[in-house]
Amino acid sequence: MFSYAIGVDLGGTNLRIAAVDEGGKLLSKIALGTNVKLGREHVIDDLCRATKAMTEEMRDKFQGTAELRGIGVGVPGLIDIESGRLVESPNLPGWSDFDVKGEIEGRLGTAVILENDANVAALGEQWLGAGRNAESMCMYTLGTGVGGGLILDGKLWRGWNGMAGEIGHCNVYPDGHPCKCGSRGCLEQYASATAVVRMAREAVVSGAATELSKLAGNSDQEFDSRVIYEFAMKGDQVAKSVFERVGRALGLAIGNMVNAINFPVFVIGGGASNAWDAFAPALFDELRRRSYIYADTTAEDGTGIAGRKRTTVVTRALLGGEGGLYGAARLAMQGQTAPGK
Numbered sequence: 001m002f003s004y005a006i007g008v009d010l011g012g013t014n015l016r017i018a019a020v021d022e023g024g025k026l027l028s029k030i031a032l033g034t035n036v037k038l039g040r041e042h043v044i045d046d047l048c049r050a051t052k053a054m055t056e057e058m059r060d061k062f063q064g065t066a067e068l069r070g071i072g073v074g075v076p077g078l079i080d081i082e083s084g085r086l087v088e089s090p091n092l093p094g095w096s097d098f099d100v101k102g103e104i105e106g107r108l109g110t111a112v113i114l115e116n117d118a119n120v121a122a123l124g125e126q127w128l129g130a131g132r133n134a135e136s137m138c139m140y141t142l143g144t145g146v147g148g149g150l151i152l153d154g155k156l157w158r159g160w161n162g163m164a165g166e167i168g169h170c171n172v173y174p175d176g177h178p179c180k181c182g183s184r185g186c187l188e189q190y191a192s193a194t195a196v197v198r199m200a201r202e203a204v205v206s207g208a209a210t211e212l213s214k215l216a217g218n219s220d221q222e223f224d225s226r227v228i229y230e231f232a233m234k235g236d237q238v239a240k241s242v243f244e245r246v247g248r249a250l251g252l253a254i255g256n257m258v259n260a261i262n263f264p265v266f267v268i269g270g271g272a273s274n275a276w277d278a279f280a281p282a283l284f285d286e287l288r289r290r291s292y293i294y295a296d297t298t299a300e301d302g303t304g305i306a307g308r309k310r311t312t313v314v315t316r317a318l319l320g321g322e323g324g325l326y327g328a329a330r331l332a333m334q335g336q337t338a339p340g341k
């Protein structure tokens with residue numbers, strides 16, 4: 001029997017729902033805004049109404065011959081996988097300790113799998129994106145913070161209590177900038193969009209940034225990572241050095257992961273990954289210094305030593321904002337509900 005799954009991307013701004021078949025083909029998609037201000041009841045109402053409409057659409061379209069395999073929901077924030085509660089989410093204020101899974105299941109009468117948005121994005125990239133030819137991969141999502149996901153043998157690796165993949169809090173500088181997680185010098189403090197802006201502002205305060213300081217002082221213009229990237233690509237030395245720090249931090253972090261797990265593929269996504277051209281040279285340089293395993297596989301012309309070894313691939317994500325939608329559907333299709341299973 002033909003089957004499909006529904007993926008939901010429940011973000012702080014966007015609420016998107018997609019029906020996807022087993023081969024990854026998009027059957028239907030609905031994009032709504034997340035009316036966070038109207039409260040969680042309202043948002044859950046919107047979500048359930050649209051999901052019901054989609055299952056009815058599928059039933060009509062395939063005249064009852066399509067089987068719904070499940071519904072996967074990706075949300076930003078910390079989730080208790082066992083209970084399906086959203087422990088906390090900076091993007092969904094007022095949702096702390098809310099039983100999102102139970103609430104949706106109660107209204108739809110169907111089993112729902114709730115998962116962290118960065119984890120489902122990783123699963124989506126492994127299924128249909130940059131990692132589609134690899135069974136295992138690691139993804140870094142560079143946004144306001146740095147999220148991530150680990151896929152082992154085609155399945156999301158959640159760790160023993162569902163907290164695996166918090167690779168934005170891997171340490172790159174022991175005495176570095178304080179992080180909200182309580183540590184210092186986490187990758188997130190050097191490779192997120194927030195970190196790019198902070199490092200540029202630090203350069204402005206120190207007097208090192210001349211062109212950037214004009215921009216930072218102009219209240220009419222946004223001083224964000226995209227603008228700083230444009231400065232770097234125009235040759236501004238300070239903006240270039242900011243992205244070099246991003247690349248070095250990523251190279252350090254990925255080098256440790258190559259040495260520990262030896263993933264064949266590393267995918268870098270999220271909004272700040274658009275600055276790839278500015279940070280990638282430093283990333284690869286640092287990665288070669290920090291991981292002899294990586295350096296060994298990229299020796300000579302990059303094709304591996306005499307064909308004995310395959311090259312570790314570090315590349316950009318391909319699905320953009322769609323990765324989470326596809327990954328949520330994939331998770332529901334796999335029926336992967338408990339940590340480590």
Ligand SMILES: [Zn+2]
Nearest residue numbers: 169179181186
């Ligand atoms: Zn941290």
